[in-house]
Amino acid sequence: MKLNFPIIFFLILVITLFFGLFINTKVIQSPLIGKHLPNFALTKLRSSQVMSKDDLIKEPMLLNVWASWCLACIKEHSILKSIQSNNHIKIIGINYKDERSDAIGWLNIYGDPYKYNLYDINGEFSIDLGVYGVPETFLVDQNGLIRAKHVGELTEEIYNKKLLPIIKKINEKN
Amino acid sequence: MKKTKVIFIAIILSFSNIAEVISKEKNTDDIVYQKLISELRCMVCQNQNLAESEAPLAIDLKNKVMEMIKDGKSEEYIKNYLSERYSSFILYKPPFVFQNSILWLAPYIFLIIITYLLFRRYLK
Numbered sequence: 194m195k196l197n198f199p200i201i202f203f204l205i206l207v208i209t210l211f212f213g214l215f216i217n218t219k220v221i222q223s224p225l226i227g228k229h230l231p232n233f234a235l236t237k238l239r240s241s242q243v244m245s246k247d248d249l250i251k252e253p254m255l256l257n258v259w260a261s262w263c264l265a266c267i268k269e270h271s272i273l274k275s276i277q278s279n280n281h282i283k284i285i286g287i288n289y290k291d292e293r294s295d296a297i298g299w300l301n302i303y304g305d306p307y308k309y310n311l312y313d314i315n316g317e318f319s320i321d322l323g324v325y326g327v328p329e330t331f332l333v334d335q336n337g338l339i340r341a342k343h344v345g346e347l348t349e350e351i352y353n354k355k356l357l358p359i360i361k362k363i364n365e366k367n
Numbered sequence: 368m369k370k371t372k373v374i375f376i377a378i379i380l381s382f383s384n385i386a387e388v389i390s391k392e393k394n395t396d397d398i399v400y401q402k403l404i405s406e407l408r409c410m411v412c413q414n415q416n417l418a419e420s421e422a423p424l425a426i427d428l429k430n431k432v433m434e435m436i437k438d439g440k441s442e443e444y445i446k447n448y449l450s451e452r453y454s455s456f457i458l459y460k461p462p463f464v465f466q467n468s469i470l471w472l473a474p475y476i477f478l479i480i481i482t483y484l485l486f487r488r489y490l491k
Contacts (some may be wrong), residue, residue: 221403222454223454224450224451224452224453224454224455225451225452277411315427316424316427317431320431320452322428322452322455323454325411325424325453326410326411326424339400358436360393
């Protein structure tokens with residue numbers, strides 16, 4: 194017993210720390226999941242029409258935070274376009290700290306999968322959404338509840354594994 | 368000569384008093400602001416606090432903190448506001464919750480165990 198205690202303690206420590214190696218500390222679980230989308234008043238990117246939370250469509254949607262100066266946004270753009278062309282779910286863009294002309298030019302070059310874009314010039318709504326790096330993607334259901342969030346570039350694998358099952362679950366209930 | 372000196376000092380002192388009263392409100396805001404931004408983590412440069420960071424998001428968050436202080440929001444409110452959005456990871460001093468209770472309690476548990484081990488031989 195005298196010998197065993199330190200050895201057992203040491204082994205527990207080794208096992209705990211070993212599994213700790215595989216925890217990704219860069220990805221922070223959003224505390225907003227399961228909560229309502231915060232309210233906002235933003236203009237659309239292509240017009241001066243002011244939108245608020247109540248003007249959003251009453252169906253599931255992806256909210257994609259992007260900017261024309263963001264390189265990873267170009268990379269994830271093809272998957273957004275394929276989601277839109279497959280008619281899986283509507284995508285609404287949040288253009289983050291950008292120039293209107295730059296953003297519209299960017300959409301002309303790379304294509305526009307968004308139903309429309311909200312223009313968040315000073316990033317205020319994005320702070321309310323806890324955005325800390327573009328691109329970020331939120332899955333919002335028909336009641337305005339945030340169901341999932343992905344930080345960083347969206348890939349086909351992440352979309353199929355993380356977002357699609359939740360989208361299917363939401364659609365089944367309706 | 369002495370009289371004029373006294374009057375002179377009295378005048379200076381009275382001015383400094385006025386200035387103090389005027390700047391007091393501004394100062395307490397500033398103290399709270401400095402305290403808060405040194406206790407909040409910059410989310411994009413994870414080992415810096417907001418005060419040290421010049422990252423665009425850190426500047427936005429600092430402005431947001433200043434704005435909330437000017438609106439008369441309490442320190443507690445501002446910390447809650449940010450951790451509700453960015454998770455308690457943004458706080459350099461995380462709150463005591465179940466998930467991290469082992470980290471908070473471990474030093475005391477070890478203290479008890481080690482004290483027991485040290486004094487065991489004297490108790491016999």
